[in-house]
Amino acid sequence: MEITEKLRAMRLMAVNVRIETIRQMMIIGFGHIGGSMSIADVVGVLYGGAMNLDPHNPTWEDRDKLVCSKGHAGPAIYAALALRGFFPKDWLDTLNQPGTNLPSHCDRTKTPGIDLTTGSLGQGLSGAVGLALATRADGKPAYTYCIVGDGECQEGQIWEAAMVAAQYKLDHLICFIDFNDKQIDGTLEQVNDITNFAERFTAFRWNVYAVDGHDAAAILEAIEKAKTNPGKPSVIVLRTIKGKGCDFVEKMGYNHHILMPRAECEAEIARLQQEAAKIEKE
Numbered sequence: 001m002e003i004t005e006k007l008r009a010m011r012l013m014a015v016n017v018r019i020e021t022i023r024q025m026m027i028i029g030f031g032h033i034g035g036s037m038s039i040a041d042v043v044g045v046l047y048g049g050a051m052n053l054d055p056h057n058p059t060w061e062d063r064d065k066l067v068c069s070k071g072h073a074g075p076a077i078y079a080a081l082a083l084r085g086f087f088p089k090d091w092l093d094t095l096n097q098p099g100t101n102l103p104s105h106c107d108r109t110k111t112p113g114i115d116l117t118t119g120s121l122g123q124g125l126s127g128a129v130g131l132a133l134a135t136r137a138d139g140k141p142a143y144t145y146c147i148v149g150d151g152e153c154q155e156g157q158i159w160e161a162a163m164v165a166a167q168y169k170l171d172h173l174i175c176f177i178d179f180n181d182k183q184i185d186g187t188l189e190q191v192n193d194i195t196n197f198a199e200r201f202t203a204f205r206w207n208v209y210a211v212d213g214h215d216a217a218a219i220l221e222a223i224e225k226a227k228t229n230p231g232k233p234s235v236i237v238l239r240t241i242k243g244k245g246c247d248f249v250e251k252m253g254y255n256h257h258i259l260m261p262r263a264e265c266e267a268e269i270a271r272l273q274q275e276a277a278k279i280e281k282e
């Protein structure tokens with residue numbers, strides 16, 4: 001596939017992820033919208049073509065894996081999985097409702113395509129390290145991806161996992177930091193300033209890339225560079241905006257977990273549908 005065509009598919013996936021994420025939360029009336037919107041572009045790149053997957057065989061042993069360590073952003077992953085055909089799209093109408101296969105946080109026992117149960121922040125990178133070690137031990141060339149929140153990096157376990165990944169030279173592990181500079185209680189600088197991610201991961205012996213987290217081309221380029229840099233795990237620090245692409249959410253100060261009024265959501269969905277139509281015509 002030509003690069004422009006590949007990127008178009010990724011950008012389209014990101015817009016559709018935003019639409020379906022807003023719709024899921026509109027139906028139940030609330031949700032973790034801010035941190036789901038901020039990862040929509042990296043999710044678009046991964047599920048729009050960067051990951052080697054088979055929607056008809058979610059546990060295919062040669063697949064690339066994704067751990068969404070910030071498990072509260074599960075709805076963005078569910079949107080991508082549904083759009084790729086891992087499960088029927090109408091499951092998205094059941095987010096977080098009794099008996100659903102799509103709980104508010106990622107659960108690998110319930111949702112086809114979810115590789116690790118997450119939600120207790122700080123644990124996902126350790127799980128991703130385990131998956132990357134196991135994949136290598138099985139002689140598979142697959143990649144393990146992990147999405148970690150910036151506030152989540154205040155958990156000590158992230159840095160334990162980072163040490164182990166470097167020690168075992170896990171060059172098929174690629175971690176994204178969603179650097180939206182907001183957590184529940186304010187900005188990272190206000191709570192616990194660990195915003196020098198690049199310096200920190202460099203000190204932990206990782207390859208480090210820093211890109212605009214809403215630029216699909218830059219994200220894809222960083223992934224491709226990471227794959228050509230052997231002997232070390234890679235981290236891609238994504239500079240993002242919490243709520244990006246859902247205008248009324250983006251403008252809010254606190255937008256971590258909020259009510260999602262139908263009228264506002266419908267207006268956002270209509271606007272994003274126009275954006276998708278534009279990308280389709282490019």
Ligand SMILES: Cc1ncc(C[n+]2csc(CCOP(=O)(O)OP(=O)(O)O)c2C)c(N)n1
Nearest residue numbers: 035119120121149150151152178182183184
């Ligand atoms: C161990 C643990 N402590 C607290 C929480 C509650 N919690 C859920 S999301 C969140 C904020 C996370 O901030 P960040 O990682 O920056 O995520 P984002 O802003 O991107 O949503 C917190 C404290 C949790 N899920 N797990």
